[in-house]
Amino acid sequence: MYTLGIDIGSASSKAVILKDGTDVVASAVVQVGTGTSGPGRVLEEVFKDVDLTQEDMDYTVATGYGRFSVENADKQLSEITCHAKGIFHLVPSARTIIDIGGQDAKAIQIDAKGNIQKFVMNDKCAAGTGRFLDVMSRVLEVPLDQMGKVHFQAKEWAQVSSTCTVFAESEVISQLSKGLPRESIVAGVHQSVASKACALAYRIGIRNDVVMCGGVAQNAGVVDAIEKELKQSIIVAPHPQITGALGAALMAYEELMKANK
Amino acid sequence: MEFNAMEASAKECLAYYQAKLDEEAWEAKKNGKLVCWSASVAPPEFCVAMDIAMVYPETHAAGAGARKASMDLLEVADEKGYNIDICSYARTNLGYMELLKQEAMTGQKPEKLANSKAAYVPLPDLVITCNNICNTLLKWYENLAKELNIPCIIIDVPFNHTMPVSRHNKEYIADQYRAAIKQLEEITGRAFDYDKFFAVQEQVQRSVFWWNKVATYAQRKPSPLNGFDLFNYMALIVCARARDYAEITFHKFADELEAKDAAGQYAFGAAENEKHRVTWEGIAVWTYLGATFKGLKNQGAVMTGSAYPGLWSLVYTPGDLESMAEAYTNVYINTCGPNRYEEFYKVVKNSKSDGIVLHLNRSCKLMGLLNNEGAEYVNAKLGVPYVSFDGDQTDPRVFTPAQYETRVQALTEMMDENQ
Numbered sequence: 001m002y003t004l005g006i007d008i009g010s011a012s013s014k015a016v017i018l019k020d021g022t023d024v025v026a027s028a029v030v031q032v033g034t035g036t037s038g039p040g041r042v043l044e045e046v047f048k049d050v051d052l053t054q055e056d057m058d059y060t061v062a063t064g065y066g067r068f069s070v071e072n073a074d075k076q077l078s079e080i081t082c083h084a085k086g087i088f089h090l091v092p093s094a095r096t097i098i099d100i101g102g103q104d105a106k107a108i109q110i111d112a113k114g115n116i117q118k119f120v121m122n123d124k125c126a127a128g129t130g131r132f133l134d135v136m137s138r139v140l141e142v143p144l145d146q147m148g149k150v151h152f153q154a155k156e157w158a159q160v161s162s163t164c165t166v167f168a169e170s171e172v173i174s175q176l177s178k179g180l181p182r183e184s185i186v187a188g189v190h191q192s193v194a195s196k197a198c199a200l201a202y203r204i205g206i207r208n209d210v211v212m213c214g215g216v217a218q219n220a221g222v223v224d225a226i227e228k229e230l231k232q233s234i235i236v237a238p239h240p241q242i243t244g245a246l247g248a249a250l251m252a253y254e255e256l257m258k259a260n261k
Numbered sequence: 262m263e264f265n266a267m268e269a270s271a272k273e274c275l276a277y278y279q280a281k282l283d284e285e286a287w288e289a290k291k292n293g294k295l296v297c298w299s300a301s302v303a304p305p306e307f308c309v310a311m312d313i314a315m316v317y318p319e320t321h322a323a324g325a326g327a328r329k330a331s332m333d334l335l336e337v338a339d340e341k342g343y344n345i346d347i348c349s350y351a352r353t354n355l356g357y358m359e360l361l362k363q364e365a366m367t368g369q370k371p372e373k374l375a376n377s378k379a380a381y382v383p384l385p386d387l388v389i390t391c392n393n394i395c396n397t398l399l400k401w402y403e404n405l406a407k408e409l410n411i412p413c414i415i416i417d418v419p420f421n422h423t424m425p426v427s428r429h430n431k432e433y434i435a436d437q438y439r440a441a442i443k444q445l446e447e448i449t450g451r452a453f454d455y456d457k458f459f460a461v462q463e464q465v466q467r468s469v470f471w472w473n474k475v476a477t478y479a480q481r482k483p484s485p486l487n488g489f490d491l492f493n494y495m496a497l498i499v500c501a502r503a504r505d506y507a508e509i510t511f512h513k514f515a516d517e518l519e520a521k522d523a524a525g526q527y528a529f530g531a532a533e534n535e536k537h538r539v540t541w542e543g544i545a546v547w548t549y550l551g552a553t554f555k556g557l558k559n560q561g562a563v564m565t566g567s568a569y570p571g572l573w574s575l576v577y578t579p580g581d582l583e584s585m586a587e588a589y590t591n592v593y594i595n596t597c598g599p600n601r602y603e604e605f606y607k608v609v610k611n612s613k614s615d616g617i618v619l620h621l622n623r624s625c626k627l628m629g630l631l632n633n634e635g636a637e638y639v640n641a642k643l644g645v646p647y648v649s650f651d652g653d654q655t656d657p658r659v660f661t662p663a664q665y666e667t668r669v670q671a672l673t674e675m676m677d678e679n680q
Contacts, residue, residue: 065663078671115678118640119671123621124651124659203633 005248008066011102013038014245015046021253034066086247088114095207100216107200128196151221158188194225271514278506289314303391309503310458322353325379326547326655349656391416434586462579468502471511485521487528488564536561543620548657566612602638617647646675
């Protein structure tokens, strides 16, 4: 039995094909999100290297902001449920999930059965999300995928104190012009993201294991900053950007099992 | 055409009486009688006893928001320099007041006023405010009084740091009632009509009785009452509790709900359409009533719980000023955390809610302040999940449908899991 999970976010589109509710046979990520060519392209991508088509999918669940615009989805579920499901499958000891995406950051508390107890998301502000890092990467002239590496070159971390992404950009420009080392500012930027993510986590309570997912989890610098903020180590989910799509595919499998009873 | 209250539906009464109250305000102006702008939970009893026509800026702003007419008025306030961190009811009203003022001074209706879908109401001759629901109302009304050069009656209500309401708080408020009476005698040039005052107090008790009765229908399972309707009917408990308009309409509404229940007709039609029951904490998002209602309805969630109607559960003994003082200070947002959490818990429990939606209302810090703590308290006792979303009562710039839908859908999935 094949199930398909599609996660259309603000900044990227993800898809996972799951076999019998356990084996990931294919996954794909396209770096553009809802309202673009992303959703269409990610479907092409995910089926590209496997001997399967969308007709072979027994059940499809769509999640993320763009979940209602996915054609042929059997069901739409919130990204909160899907991330929780995906993470719990990958890391059954997970109890606190920190997900940082393109414009959303969330902290989810799950129980020993993987059920969501509570969650909080960023309130009307994209500072502390992927968007913040996009802006900073441009200003610092450090490619996004290099930010993590540069972070560990810092001897000291600069202070990026502005809450607002736009004001923080000005702050960073000012620090650059004062001659602060680029790597210090990169680390400071990561610390700013970490403090916002951890503020969300503190609101729901930290329970181990703490697992991070979402595109931003691929940035080892942000992970390092979060660990320093929480004063403990955290687990980064394997393939952190697709945990939502994986969760969607898992939920799709559960729907199939329910229907077959 | 003559309006026949006996034959009209509650909905028709609601529309008729709301319009009538505004007409009466204009009539008063024409006939040289006084018009008063009042805070929503300020005591109307004193003014109504002196035959003063009452107009309610908060209800006016909410109506403007619902008719998508608030943005124009907010822009007027923005242009005057009012900071957008100020409550949007205040900004909407101050913007509207500015337009009325321009009309009064120039004899011409400014374009924004002429095109406005907001109800047309006259400028006040006096204002009365009470800070039992927030302190913004103090400065807002002082500002109105200053801008229009009119008297301002202030009922200053201390915060209840402990419960029950202390003796000295009741005495302090009752003393202000006596001072308000003197102030009204000076303003009107007439002696205070204590007989009418007593009759008005009795009327308020009848209005409150029927308002509370209507609210109880949402506690039935399934519920014949859709909680969002209470947001609409609220206008009369605010604007007309001192008149029989509220009593007549709510009594009718209660009868209609009783009949619906008996006939097996519920908020979403058939009983099985009620998949979940939620408590909505906070003011309505007036500018997005449709989106917020549908977001819940699409998930089969009926709003059965709200602490908001209870703000007008102003039960007191007519003739007893200290009893009246206690009623007007004992609104749940004017009480300490422990009492507030307990009141919120009762709302969730009595409404048999399986989920809570918290409106983090940018305009109302007082209502949003203890959202999380209150929800945690209830969650610990009842295991009911909760979600929070950003919004505003009348400023349309603060709400995003996609954000709301994601969180409401997540709540539904949590409620499904619990079932």
